[in-house]
Amino acid sequence: MTIAIAKLSDPTVRALVTAINDNDRAxxxxxxxxxxxxxxxGSDRDLEQWIDKEIFSSRGHMEVQTESDGGRALIANFRNETWGEMRTAWRFTVENGRISRFETGQA
Structure with a gap:
């Protein structure tokens, strides 16, 4: 079962998932x-290189399955044109309405 983006609990995470799915880098x-x-x-990556390769140049898209930790931890089916679809875990550190760190990996 998929959680509609509009129903995600954390407004910053909700906006980020929307930006990913809209391919909106700005x-x-x-x-x-x-x-x-x-x-x-589990390995730190260069954020700019990673988001270009995994999200924007490959049309990344998230379908959120579950959320926890007030909406700052997600399990999602993530797909892009490079790797296809995989079940992924995402954890976000939100400070003053902006994301200072996110961690992702296969779930």
């Missing part, structure tokens, strides 16, 4: 703090 960046960081499968 909206995505507007939601990040200066110096935001991320990791993929």
């Amino acid at each position: 909206a995505f960046h507007a939601l990040l703090t200066e110096g935001a960081t991320m990791s993929d499968d």
Whole structure:
């Protein structure tokens, strides 16, 4: 079962998922703090390179299955044109309405 984006609990995470699904790089960046960081499968990655490759140049898309931690932890089916679809976990650190870190990986 998929959770409609509009029903996601955390407004910042909801906006980020919307930006991903709309392939809206500017909206995505507007939601990040200066110096935001991320990791993929437990390894820190260069945020700009990662989001370009995994989200924007490959048309990434999230279908959220579950949320916890007030909407800051998601399980989602994530797909892009490079890897196809996979079940992924996402955890977001939100500070003052912006994301300072996110961690993702296979779930």
